[in-house]
Amino acid sequence: MDTEVAQLVKMSLVFHNLNKEAEARFGLSLVQYHLLVTLRDMPGCSQQKLADAAGMHPSTLTQSLKRLQRKRAVFVGEDPKDSRKKILSMTRSGRELLSKLSRGFGELLLL
Amino acid sequence: MKYFFSGTGLQVLESLSFTDTLYAFDFDGTIAPIVSKPELACASRETERLLNELTDLVPVVIISGRSVVDLRGRLKFNGKYLIGNHGLEGFCGRKDAVGKAEVNCRTWIRQLDRARGLIKKTAGIFIEDKTYSLALHYRKSRNKKLARMQLFSLIEKLQPPPRVILGKCVMNLVSAGGPHKGVALLEAIMKLNLKCAFYIGDDDTDEDVFSLTDNRIITARVGYKKTSQAQFFLKRQSEMNRLLRSLIRINSKRGS
Numbered sequence: 001m002d003t004e005v006a007q008l009v010k011m012s013l014v015f016h017n018l019n020k021e022a023e024a025r026f027g028l029s030l031v032q033y034h035l036l037v038t039l040r041d042m043p044g045c046s047q048q049k050l051a052d053a054a055g056m057h058p059s060t061l062t063q064s065l066k067r068l069q070r071k072r073a074v075f076v077g078e079d080p081k082d083s084r085k086k087i088l089s090m091t092r093s094g095r096e097l098l099s100k101l102s103r104g105f106g107e108l109l110l111l
Numbered sequence: 112m113k114y115f116f117s118g119t120g121l122q123v124l125e126s127l128s129f130t131d132t133l134y135a136f137d138f139d140g141t142i143a144p145i146v147s148k149p150e151l152a153c154a155s156r157e158t159e160r161l162l163n164e165l166t167d168l169v170p171v172v173i174i175s176g177r178s179v180v181d182l183r184g185r186l187k188f189n190g191k192y193l194i195g196n197h198g199l200e201g202f203c204g205r206k207d208a209v210g211k212a213e214v215n216c217r218t219w220i221r222q223l224d225r226a227r228g229l230i231k232k233t234a235g236i237f238i239e240d241k242t243y244s245l246a247l248h249y250r251k252s253r254n255k256k257l258a259r260m261q262l263f264s265l266i267e268k269l270q271p272p273p274r275v276i277l278g279k280c281v282m283n284l285v286s287a288g289g290p291h292k293g294v295a296l297l298e299a300i301m302k303l304n305l306k307c308a309f310y311i312g313d314d315d316t317d318e319d320v321f322s323l324t325d326n327r328i329i330t331a332r333v334g335y336k337k338t339s340q341a342q343f344f345l346k347r348q349s350e351m352n353r354l355l356r357s358l359i360r361i362n363s364k365r366g367s
Contacts, residue, residue, distance in 0.1 A: 040129050040130050041130050041307065041327070043126035043130070043307060044126070044326075044329050044342070053326075075119075075122045075126070077118065077119035077122060078113070080112055080113035080120075080342040081342055087119070087123070089122055089125075090126050091125075095129050
């Protein structure tokens with residue numbers, strides 16, 4: 001079991017570094033990329049629906065969304081059906097960031 | 112409901128262009144303005160031109176209560192996808208449901224013919240036979256409330272009982288259990304292998320789409336209605352060309 005745990009920890013560290021490197025080089029972490037790709041196909045969805053689709057806990061999602069909002073990659077607007085709720089959609093800047101990381105993904109894996 | 116040409120509406124509209132989206136439109140009251148005689152309904156040349164320009168960029172479908180033959184006659188549409196009779200006809204049509212709907216319509220027409228005396232008393236009511244569904248119009252009636260009541264009393268005696276979809280001064284009779292515009296739109300998304308859809312319509316028959324609880328569909332209604340399930344609205348049909356121009360502009364930038 002010790003070996004398995006050690007491998008899991010190593011994998012987690014590799015992913016953490018890759019995530020940081022992606023954000024530094026392309027302006028988007030891998031987690032943010034996953035969120036944006038999910039959101040791209042669900043324009044105008046709620047935060048809860050996005051969390052379900054992305055397989056993330058809503059509180060984790062909130063943090064990532066705040067970062068994406070700061071990058072102007074995500075638009076947060078009032079839900080037209082219920083003003084107490086919010087809807088999300090990807091912006092043009094978000095799409096540009098997605099393309100940038102898609103193009104550079106191979107380069108990232110070679111690091 | 113939120114006005115479409117607000118910040119949120121335009122932002123959502125733009126985000127639809129980042130994925131594979133189907134753009135679906137109702138005909139009467141949406142593509143074409145409402146007129147007193149349904150047989151005179153047609154889209155303006157500019158709307159037709161814009162619709163065809165949009166069709167060159169993205170998948171477009173017209174989903175109407177009219178029959179496909181009728182639609183083809185009144186819209187010069189370059190697109191491949193026309194869905195008629197509230198989802199029964201078109202590329203998503205099912206042969207068994209179509210056959211059943213036609214038989215039901217013949218039966219209802221015979222029953223309505225027998226009650227013609229009652230219909231005559233209320234001037235302005237006329238029946239439009241769309242082969243697979245019926246439209247009972249009362250737009251020309253001077254006493255619309257009475258006409259509506261008389262039509263309801265006629266319809267409740269029909270066998271087999273139809274599904275009644277209320278429209279603007281019209282009652283549409285379709286076979287119960289048959290597809291509706293919502294089903295037709297979902298089938299179209301699936302068959303065309305697309306991820307999202309935008310739908311705009313103007314009356315109660317479109318509520319079958321507006322009330323779908325599907326994340327992939329963005330809906331808009333022509334005319335504000337408090338009880339509508341649509342997300343966005345246009346103030347009037349004359350804003351359609353502005354919407355089409357926005358869609359063309361946004362989707363022209365898809366590759367850039």
